[in-house]
Amino acid sequence: MNWGLLWKGVLVFTLFGYALLVIVVIFGGAKNIVDMLRDLTKPADQD
Amino acid sequence: MDVFATNFRTVDWIIVCVYICIPVVIGIIVKKYIRQLSDFIVAGRSLKLFIAIATLTGTELGLVTVMYNAELGFKHGLSAFHVGIIETLCILAIGLTGFIVYKLRELRIMTIPEFYEMRFGRNVRIVGGIILALGGILNMGLFLQAGARFMMGVTGYSNPAGLKLFMSVMLIMVLIYTVMGGMVSVVLNDFMQFVVLSIGMLIGSAFAISKIGWGNLFAAPSTVDSATWFNPVSEGSGFGTIYVIFMVVLTFSAGALWQSGTLRALSAKTPKIAKQLYAWSSVSYLARRVIPMLWGICAFVFVSQTPKLLSAFQGPDSLNSQFGMPIFMAKILPSGFLGLIAAGMFAAFMSTHDSYLLSWSSVITQDIVAPLKRERLSDKSRLLITRICIVCIGLFLLIWGLWFEAPVSLWNYMAVTGTIYLAGAFTVVTAGLYWKKASKTGAKIALYAGLLAILGIGPWTTGENIPFYLTDKFIGVMTFLIAFLGMIIGSLLFPDESKTEEGKK
Numbered sequence: 097m098n099w100g101l102l103w104k105g106v107l108v109f110t111l112f113g114y115a116l117l118v119i120v121v122i123f124g125g126a127k128n129i130v131d132m133l134r135d136l137t138k139p140a141d142q143d
Numbered sequence: 144m145d146v147f148a149t150n151f152r153t154v155d156w157i158i159v160c161v162y163i164c165i166p167v168v169i170g171i172i173v174k175k176y177i178r179q180l181s182d183f184i185v186a187g188r189s190l191k192l193f194i195a196i197a198t199l200t201g202t203e204l205g206l207v208t209v210m211y212n213a214e215l216g217f218k219h220g221l222s223a224f225h226v227g228i229i230e231t232l233c234i235l236a237i238g239l240t241g242f243i244v245y246k247l248r249e250l251r252i253m254t255i256p257e258f259y260e261m262r263f264g265r266n267v268r269i270v271g272g273i274i275l276a277l278g279g280i281l282n283m284g285l286f287l288q289a290g291a292r293f294m295m296g297v298t299g300y301s302n303p304a305g306l307k308l309f310m311s312v313m314l315i316m317v318l319i320y321t322v323m324g325g326m327v328s329v330v331l332n333d334f335m336q337f338v339v340l341s342i343g344m345l346i347g348s349a350f351a352i353s354k355i356g357w358g359n360l361f362a363a364p365s366t367v368d369s370a371t372w373f374n375p376v377s378e379g380s381g382f383g384t385i386y387v388i389f390m391v392v393l394t395f396s397a398g399a400l401w402q403s404g405t406l407r408a409l410s411a412k413t414p415k416i417a418k419q420l421y422a423w424s425s426v427s428y429l430a431r432r433v434i435p436m437l438w439g440i441c442a443f444v445f446v447s448q449t450p451k452l453l454s455a456f457q458g459p460d461s462l463n464s465q466f467g468m469p470i471f472m473a474k475i476l477p478s479g480f481l482g483l484i485a486a487g488m489f490a491a492f493m494s495t496h497d498s499y500l501l502s503w504s505s506v507i508t509q510d511i512v513a514p515l516k517r518e519r520l521s522d523k524s525r526l527l528i529t530r531i532c533i534v535c536i537g538l539f540l541l542i543w544g545l546w547f548e549a550p551v552s553l554w555n556y557m558a559v560t561g562t563i564y565l566a567g568a569f570t571v572v573t574a575g576l577y578w579k580k581a582s583k584t585g586a587k588i589a590l591y592a593g594l595l596a597i598l599g600i601g602p603w604t605t606g607e608n609i610p611f612y613l614t615d616k617f618i619g620v621m622t623f624l625i626a627f628l629g630m631i632i633g634s635l636l637f638p639d640e641s642k643t644e645e646g647k648k
Contacts, residue, residue: 099221099222099373099374100221100361100373103221103224103361103373104361106224106227106228106429106433107224107433107437109429110227110426110429110430110433110434111345111348111434113426113429113430114341114345114426114429114430114434115345117196117423117426117427117430118337118338118341118345120193121193121196121197121200121337122338123193124192124193124194125193125194125196125334125337127193128191128192128193128194128195129194129331129334132191132194132330
């Protein structure tokens with residue numbers, strides 16, 4: 097088994113995959129925060 | 144080259160100080176949104192997918208995570224990556240199947256022991272709550288120490304007393320905003336910290352790789368055995384087959400049931416979002432392992448090429464291997480950006496602390512104090528008790544974290560103290576959700592069995608040539624096995640009375 101090649105692939109996937117996730121979460125998360133604060137100001141539920 | 148030489152300047156201190164004040168301000172602002180207990184503990188179950196990903200990552204990517212993963216990379220090289228791969232596959236499996244988390248979110252509970260009561264009765268909840276709080280609080284016991292070591296390495300300020308004072312001040316700031324804003328404050332801070340830390344980590348990785356060189360990264364340094372640098376199951380790698388098995392059971396159970404992480408799934412708006420959260424977050428779980436390990440690996444390559452640094456990490460009075468990564472980063476990152484990275488790491492320190500404080504204090508309130516009281520506690524009383532618990536745990540952490548030295552490495556300490564809770568919890572929740580014959584007696588045996596993991600941080604686990612059955616990894620695997628067998632045998636030999644009567648009818 098070529099461990100060096102495997103770890104190289106893992107590292108490249110991690111760096112690019114995480115960069116993409118960060119971009120998606122920044123834009124999606126900002127919208128979610130607005131929605132969350134709006135939900136919390138509605139009348140309380142019965143939990 | 145001076146070991147503690149650094150690029151950290153006054154401008155970096157200013158960046159750090161300004162940055163760590165922001166969460167306190169957020170805590171004060173969002174206090175008005177906290178009207179009931181579920182707002183405080185699970186943010187009113189209002190989290191949508193992307194903010195849930197950010198807050199889960201913010202919680203599970205702490206300074207201590209960066210430190211223990213960097214230490215693994217520094218000590219074991221590329222072979223350490225296997226822990227990240229295992230964890231990622233486990234999280235992805237949970238996300239794709241919804242195993243445990245989907246059903247727990249459907250039940251609308253706020254803590255794991257709440258499920259114990261629902262399925263096995265009040266006594267099991269109290270026992271489970273005590274063991275969870277014990278394992279959890281011990282688990283975060285070394286966070287301050289790791290944080291202080293990071294600060295020493297990055298700032299080059301080697302007086303431990305001053306740094307411990309600095310870390311204590313930071314802990315007090317975390318206490319203030321967590322006590323005031325609860326989960327809403329935690330979520331907003333986690334989001335901000337996710338953004339800063341993630342960008343900082345990606346840019347920091349680019350600096351580290353460019354310093355070492357892409358080619359040198361995949362060639363074992365001359366000071367280590369090439370096989371152990373790459374292969375986690377090769378002899379002498381420090382890992383081995385038992386360790387790999389331990390990592391599989393530990394990361395799978397922690398992924399599904401580590402209270403601070405699961406709290407995010409329980410805060411999700413719907414069970415479906417709870418499931419999606421895990422599938423998406425598998426990438427950030429990979430990053431939280433691999434990126435700090437990469438920094439640790441680069442640090443080791445750098446140290447092995449610098450004789451003075453190499454000698455500082457060798458011999459009887461050598462520096463703790465946790466110093467490797469921060470000392471390296473302090474030398475290669477330019478001033479200004481180093482301050483931003485340090486601020487991001489402090490953010491990580493704070494975002495982990497706030498969530499853990501909230502998790503364990505809500506467990507003590509909901510699962511130990513409230514069930515022991517005969518009359519029902521009002522939401523107001525529970526909020527007050529939770530806030531008092533947050534402060535008490537914080538005080539305990541100051542004492543334990545600043546003056547206790549673990550006999551094993553940082554990650555091993557984390558793994559073993561996590562197993563105290565996870566071995567029992569994973570068995571009890573899995574059996575409770577998916578096995579009709581699971582009984583109260585079986586659940587109690589499984590929970591108590593988790594306490595065996597404490598043996599894994601005893602003095603007998605350290606030193607050269609210790610027998611395999613005394614190693615922390617073997618004790619960890621056996622604790623899971625005993626808890627599992629205890630649940631099966633206990634349930635078959637001592638079934639619940641109601642079920643026995645139903646069977647007779």
